[in-house]
Amino acid sequence: MSRSARKEIEPDLGILAGRVLLSVQREVVETLAAQGHERIRPKHGAVLAYLDAEGSRATELAQRSGQHKQVIGTLVDELIDLGYVRREPDPDDRRAKLIVPTELGLDQMNRSDELLALIERRLAAVVGEQAYADFKHTFQEIATLRQQAGQGG
């Protein structure tokens, strides 16, 4: 059997994670484009998926998304140009800056959170509520194990 045929039958963890991420990102980008957010790209999720309504520091966004702080800085610059976020002084630390969502940013964040919840409800309805809950439980355990492995070296 060819390598690709074998992987089609038994895809590895990286292939499955990649396929699901890509398809979820595409549905979010396409659905939100039809709702007025046509300039948002999948890469912007590294900021918008992790941003708090009250604002977040760039270092926090880097930690949460697993992206380098430099990548986050570039994405924030783009999102400022697109009108989704502002940089403001952090009231807790005058030397630091907070990334704060605008009304447009908050609208995107709320809509994408709702869409993700809908996507998961649809999947759970097909694979079964208990099977989906078990899947999410193990997935979260694996994500935590992988993060620990990454921090350990």
Add this chain to the structure above:
Amino acid sequence: MSRSARKEIEPDLGILAGRVLLSVQREVVETLAAQGHERIRPKHGAVLAYLDAEGSRATELAQRSGQHKQVIGTLVDELIDLGYVRREPDPDDRRAKLIVPTELGLDQMNRSDELLALIERRLAAVVGEQAYADFKHTFQEIATLRQQAGQGG
């Protein structure tokens, strides 16, 4: 509770898929860099993870990876420059080209397949063999459902 605190406790499917993909890609890139493949980047996985030893067409690689054919073409050009693949005439269709791995490409493909299998054995040992098998089963079902949803519109 803040949005980010809520997502930390109950990450959605997109966040989990993104975290696991990023950590697997990083381990593959770092481990293989130490084994002589220091110029391979995560993005090259869209070609190298799906390539057959006998060669594959760009359209097949686009289908398998979910990337656009234009993206695949750019990655193939880079991998040709890096010495990992060649473009050859397809013996089954004179107008078509096959992307064929070089010896260096085959070495990368074998090493990354082995590393993925090792990563999965390590995870299964921690979360439990049965729990891991159940997780993979549901993940594959979800990836298939998502692909069908994507094709449907």
